[in-house]
Amino acid sequence: MIHIEEIYEENVFTIQGNIVHKRIDNEKNYYNKDKKVENSLPLWSEKYGLYGVADTVEFEGDKIIPVEFKSGKKKNKLADDIQLAAQAICLEEMLFTEITFGYIYYDKSRKRREVILDEKLRKKLKDTISSVRELLIRKNTPQPVNDQRCNNCSLKNYCLPDLTRRIENYLKELK
Template identity: 45%
Template sequence: MGDEPIPISALQHYVYCPRQCALIHVEGVWEENLFTLRGRRAHEGVDVPEGMVREGVRVEYALPLFSERLGLVGRADVVEFHGGAPYPVEHKVGPRRARLADEVQLCAQALCLEEMLGVEVPRGALFYRASRRRREVRFTPELRALVERTAVEVRALLESARLPPPVHDARCRDCSLVDACMPHLAAWSLEELH
């Protein structure tokens, strides 16, 4: 891995579940389920690089992002420019709910924009297609620090090429990689110990 940039999406995967991150970004495992199919369909509308002006606001779709400082690369679903200030908007398909993993992904996009454009990006939004509503996220010092720590941890995970042990909790229910991950084996081995 070395100096290769880390996909911003890997940070989201890692915060959600380090094993999921390793399965995707180390092992190259990807499985579709209802949630990933919905996500892919939802992103098709914003994954075409183009710009436009809507109600006096410049809007860029599929904007390439990078941060040399953090070693990140990715693409923003949408970046609105309000008076020249960038405002990233990440599209999500599920119901409107707070997920730290999504906030880390959005904040990583903001840190890339700050480095690329030399301006402060204090907040952005998560847009939930199910409700057609946004939830604004402020990029606090704590969230920014978490993004930086996560980038370091993801790089270490990718360089080690080791698969973290499975967990068996509520996250597994919605994960498309549940069959490849086999979290039930972790539950069985714990039961055997008792």
């Protein structure tokens, strides 16, 4: 809805995320003998047509490690892993290197979760890029899913997932 219908609404969760990211944006880059840390690093990939900003990228010896910050508690979430993989492929293209892992840092629990950037995750990323690109080209907003993600979504009042489900059920009953 944000990119196709140009609808965006803030709620407590989007504001919490913005606060976490503003804190990262305001942190200074730092260096010590073992590690260089860059915050708010612009990223892009010509090959995949991606661009964005990495929250943090750590340079440790010959390793380049993207770190994505999330405002919630530590959890396994495929969408977060795909976002991290997108950052990694941008860095790989920009810096002519290979990145095998990264981290998701959860602000609420103050814990990191390592994400292995294997072929399975990279394929899921490429499939997601293709699917999203197709939606954008067709200007086709996907149908609401009406699951637990909707409870805290700032766009719930615009896509009306519960109403959509009730209408679908009603139409099935008419048949």
